[in-house]
Amino acid sequence: MEFLTDYAGFLLKLISVALIIVFVLGIVASGKRKSQPGSLSVTKLNESYDDMKAELDRQLLDKKVLKDREKEKKKKEKVEKKAKKKVLKESEEEAKKRLYVLDFDGDIKASAVDSMREEITAVLSVAKPQDEVVVRLESGGGVVHGYGLAASQLQRIREANIPLTICVDKVAASGGYMMACVADKIIAAPFAILGSIGVVAQVPNVHRLLDKSLIDVELHTAGRYKRTLTMLGKNTDEGREKFRQDLEDTHGLFKRFVSGQRPQLDIDNIATGDTWYGSEALENNLIDVVMTSDAYLVSHYDNAEVIQVVYKQPKGMAERFGLSLFSALEHKVVSWVGKLTQSRGY
Template sequence: MEFLTDYAGFLLKLISVALVIGFLLAMIASGKRKSQPGSLSVTKLNESYDAMKAELDHQLLDKKVLKGIEKEKKKKERLEKKAQKKSPKTDEKEKKRLYVLDFDGDIKASAVETMREEITAILSVAKSQDEVVVRLESGGGVVHGYGLAASQLQRIREANIPLTICVDKVAASGGYMMACVADKIIAAPFAILGSIGVVAQIPNVHRLLDKSLIDVELHTAGRYKRTLTMLGENTEEGREKFKQDLEDTHGLFKRFVSSQRPQLDIEDIATGDTWYGSEALENKLVDVVMTSDAYLVSHYANADVIQVVYKQPKGMAERLGLSFFSALEQKAVSWIGKLTQSRGY
């Protein structure tokens, strides 16, 4: 029994040392990760679509019918090659390209870190006849994060490349601030859009600390350096300034949306309310009611539909299977973000 106790103690020490070493390695890796270049993945969605269609044809159609389809396909390819040989290269019209990006937004708009790289890559090769399609999903988040994300999308417009935003589920608050930058907004019938408003909340435990005879001192230089706090006693002046800051941010939000979509009646829309896709069309929040899949499929015959994904380099922690620390950090940041003072769209 004494041997088992000693052995268990030894194992606990060993595990503790391993965890400490793993944590230190993860911290070192996170510092080095930014200096490592990422990789760009390019997938031609037409080929995936054609492969699925061919597989279904093979499984469902009669062999004679299938042979006829294959014969017709080869004939079409021969005619296209013949036409290309006859036409001078200078007169050839280059095929349109649709570059497809995905943005899945969290409260910090973290996906902007990869999207900025994807946009930079696309703008290096895209031409005016091409188009960028962003499949967007976001319920909003912090002002500065979604402000940067919208600015990244504006780079596409400034380069005179048509920009289409597709919303299958939700583009609310900061998500809609991104969507309104597009030349065309497409939404699924039951997608949620709108929420043009600003929200902020902060818990206060001052009374609980006061009962426990715990004092909290907060020293600031500047009248409005800190308006509301979690631990100290909040004042009416601080509350009024906090509310005014929210109103100012809301005004900035409304002006931005109006500048991108002047057809909107911004005072009626900017109430913080949301609409489903079909209702959003009536209120001019979107231009077309359709799923992103239907939109992309409609272009497969006449354009090269290319999905572009920038992959961040994996840190040492992930390579060693120590992603637990990363997940724990993300959960902690998310929890703290909800508790602390934070203005958000």
């Protein structure tokens, strides 16, 4: 027992020192992180698709058939090279179409907008009118200002006269649909969830509990509606009414935005907060095509360059060091505990 007590004390000291080091490094690195540039990753999805197809051919086809196919492929590549050179000489604008693929996996704060804005800036610097931007979007919605910014970033593509297609495989609801409706074309999988054009807010209130415990909470504001509902203080009917009115105003803004992007929608019947699956969403004009994003991209592999663009945010020194430190510490603790329990026969 004395050994275990000493060991626990040593372990706590070690963890304390590690936390202090990470905290100090975090303060030092926080000022530098903003100035560090991120990295842009570009992947040609056509090549990945061709590699997978070639590997399956090697595994499944007869050697003679495989050899004949390889000969045909080389001939086709020679013809394409000549055609490409000719096209480039005649006119740069007639070059092969490009599909730029971006991914947006949204959380409640729409945090992915930080990377998406950089990806859009990069794509718009090289994209031409015959190209297309495809955004694979997954989001159940979140805060108004976060998704409002995300939708505004997508509008930059439309304003540059570059066709924009949104693909939804699982869900684009509420703020997610606010983003999707900006597109020239919305494609959704048969069981993807779309819609939820509504606004929700929830504020817990523990005033009565505090009142029973004889705890007073003072809230001082300048401005009649600076704080309508609070978590700790007593809420008023006037405050509740103003809060509800703010929700209605936000809902009205949401409805006007969606109907402005997709005038074919019967906005009053659709903007009830309800959701629809892909096939039903098509009937209600929420989307344009029922199809998975994979099927859409594969359909363009033969006649376009399909390029995935990913911007990776820089990680601070403290974050990188902290993650590796705690991972190593966790591994060591598990190892020590394992040896200890083994030696005592547990």
